[in-house]
Amino acid sequence: MISIIIPTLNEEGYLPQLLESIHKQRFKDMEIIVADAGSKDRTAEIARAHGCKVSKGGLPGKGRNEGAKVAKGEILFFIDADATLPSHFLERFLREFDRRKLDVAGCAMKFPSKKKIFRIFEKMFTLYFKATSRFYPHASNCIVIRRELHEKIGGFDETMKLGEDFFYVRAAAKQGRFGFIPSLYFYGSPRRAEEDMKKIMIQYFLAELYMMF
Secondary structure: OEEEEEEEOOOOOOHHHHHHHHHOOOOOOEEEEEEEOOOOOOHHHHHHHOOOEEEEOOOHHHHHHHHHHHOOOOEEEEEOOOOEOOOOHHHHHHHHHHHOOOOEEEEEEEOOOOOHHHHHHHHHHHHHHHHOOOOOOOOOOEEEEEHHHHHHOOOOOOOOOOOHHHHHHHHHHHHOOEEEEEEEEEEOOOHHHHHHHHHHHHHHHHHHHHHHO
């Protein structure tokens, strides 16, 4: 079984799209856990209406850890609430995950936007993550890991507000086999980048420097 864990905070506008894309997957041996950080909107209500477990949450790192605590699956799949999955994504991802005998993995990301800047960002994202996968692994917004490895590294750093997924993947890659799968992709939301693309890029650049040094 795979446990899909989604950290949320006031995500009633995005969560339904993700849940619908999950329910359309052919792969059915799964459970969905929404780790909610006290939403004031209908997030928890929407999650329960879609048959999800609802656990307590917090910052993204804490939410993912809390979701993992109540998960039953041997494979954990962490995905952001504002993402969506293409058809057959889970089936194809897990097939490649098993074929390559991976313990933790990420994949490419695309944006549902026609703006040229997002096409450029997608290519940069994929090229950088692919080029560094063997010596400086990255995965963001969408991470698949074996439960045993998640527990071995102590989960996500709950004190971090940015880049906690990068730290998590690097720690996991030191204890298990990491793989980046460029042939598969999920859809990420452009909402943060549309608010301030320059700010987002600077923040992640500084996060990269922090991790390096």
